[in-house]
Structures are given as C-alpha cells and as structure tokens.
Amino acid sequence: MAVAALVLFAALMLLAGAVRSLIQRRRTGDAGNRRTWAPRGSLEWWGLAVADLGYLMAALGAPLAALAGMPPLAVVDHPVVRGVGVVLAILGILATFAAQLAMGASWRIGVDQTEHTALVTAGPFRLVRNPIFTAMTAAFLGLAAMVPNLVALAGLALLLIGIETQVRLVEEPYLRHIHGAAYADYASRVGRFLPGLGRLRSHHPHGS
Template sequence: MAAVALVLFGVFLALDGGVRIAVQRRRTGESGVRRPVGFFHWCARLASALGGLAAGVAAPVAELSGLDPLPGLDQPALRTAGAVLAAVSIAAVFACQLAMGASWRTTVDPGERPALVTTGPFRLVRNPIYTGLTAMTTGLALAVPNIVAAAGLAAMVIGNELQVRRIEEPYLDRIHHAAWRQYAARTGRFLPGLGRLRGHGSDTAPHGPSL
C-alpha cells in the first residue's frame, strides 16, 4: 500500500500545484498563488505542508525501507479504506477549490478583497478544503500506518487549525464584516453544524466562535 500512497499523493500534488493553478490562470489571467505574510502565517503553512509530505511521501518511503507499522493498525481492510478515503478526499479538495472560482487563492493576501463564497460545498461547511486535506492525510495515515504518518497527520491538523482560526477567518471577518458573521453563524467550521459563530451574525463586533 506504500506505493499506492505515493501515487495518490503525487496525484494530489499535480492537481493542487499544477492543474488548479492552470485553471485559475485561464479563468482570471493570474495564478492565484500568494505568499504567506508574517512569521506566524509561515509557521501555519509550513506545518500543513510538512504534514502532507510526511504522510504522503516520508511514511511510504519509511515503510518500503522497513519501518514497522503501528500496533493494531496493520490491517488490510484499514489500509484499503485509508487509500479509498485519501482518493475521495483528493477529488473533494480539487472540487472545492474549483467551487471558489475567482476567489481561490493559495492563501490570504491582506491587500485583496475576494468575494465571499457561500455556495456549493461552502453551504455545508465554511472550510471544506481544509476538511478535505485533513481527511486525505487521515486516509494516507491509515493506508501506511506508521509513526511518521501519525506525526504527519498531527502536523496537518495543527497547521489547518492555525490557518483557519488565526489567519483566514479573522481575515474574512475583517473584509466582509456582517456578511461573514451571518454566514459563520449558520455554517459549521469544518463539519456541518459544528463550530458555528455564537450569537447569530450581526453588524456589531464579532462574537466569539464556538469550539
């Protein structure tokens, strides 16, 4: 299953780093690629990137090199389910990126004001791309269940949480104000119904997000 995990992650890189950028350039005339701004932003992005590489590359290579799987997780059914979950999640991430249309960016740019997307998969959750990335990494960790993949999954979760809670959602609140608060009040953060903004969106100062 290590070879399958490597292939799946290669497909993800091709879609995320190649096809999606090409589509954006054809649609809008520019790539959508943005650099993180500030130390904290770089740390969040680095954690997610290293998490993906650990689960999608380092863990399969380690297994091929003889690293033992974690006890209790080396089950053919779990490995197969993990590979299927990773494949479905990769497709879902790409579909969610396409659903953002011209608003898609690799990360936020404080100087830009893209439109707030609340349709398609964004009607169900506010951050479906990050949900998909976490699910993809979980699938890879099940397909190749060793300590390297587990560390990669932890890094991905930490990076995504930081990116969403400390960077992207404050940015959206700042540029869209009441529209974002009303959207966040009715829509879960990563899963439907969970992590909605407390107190119903309003035109006043933002309420604290629920956990």
C-alpha cells in the first residue's frame, strides 16, 4: 500500500501541478503560480509552508516511514480502511483537477494582492467556496488512510492548519477586498469547505 500511495501522490502532483500549470500557460500565457511572491514570514508564507509540510508528511513521509518499518496505528489498521483510502485518494485527485479546471483563467496558486481576477461561482463553486482545498484534503486523507501511521496523522494535522490559515487569513480578506459586495453575498450563501458550513455574515444588503 505504501508504494501505491507514492504512485497516487505522484499522479496528484502531475495533474494538479504540472499539467494544470501547462494548461494555464497555454491558455493565458501565465502559469498562474503566485506562491513564491509571498513575503518570507508573512501569513501567506506560513500558511503555504505549513500546508506543504503537511502534504509531504502525509503523502511522502508516511509511505517512506512504512517502507522503513514504522508500524501502522492499530486502531485504523484494517483492509477496509485502506481500501476506502484508495477510493478516496483517487476521487480526491480527480476532483482536485476538475475544480482547478472549473476556475478557468482565474486559477492561481497563491495570492497576488494587486491582481483582480474574475470571481468564480459556477460549477463546484456553487456548492463550496473552496472546492480545490476540499478535494485535496479528501485526497490526502485517502493517502493517509492507505498508510495510517503517526507520520500520516501528523501530516494531516499540519495540512489542515496550513489550509485554514491560507483560506481564512489570506484568501478570504483578499477576495473581500477585490470583489466587495459580490464576494460578501456569495460567501453568505455558500459554505467554506462543506456545503452550508462556514458561511460568512454579509454586511451588504442584496442588490446593493
């Protein structure tokens, strides 16, 4: 299972990273990567760094630790859990790529505070405001379930902390600033990561 988890992680990086950036560059002339623009030590820098560490621990460190002899956690060490993990990882990978494609020309990795892209509210964005993060979390949860050891568990915890930091403290303030009432209205109707959960209180009346 550890080898299978490594293969699926490589597939995720290929699709959601290399292929999506290539598509973006061909369509717009810009690969869409803004992550290196974050000032070192900023909230965005920390959010991305912690999330990256979590990704690597859950999807790379955990399988390598398992191959080196680290035992799985007994409470979740069951073939059914590993099987569900495989399905969840595959579906999460495909959903991540689909949600990225749904953003079209507005897709970015990271935030440029001066950039004004279109607010995407169609497709999976009608259900949740951050379907890419939702799908990626599902994928990494699946990968961790395939190799359920302490490294995977720690990686998931860091991943969630990093994503919450990036979304709540960086991306949402940026979107409120750029899109104003349009984003406030959208965020008041659509959940953050899951349908109906994490909606923001709108300070703007409808139609204003």
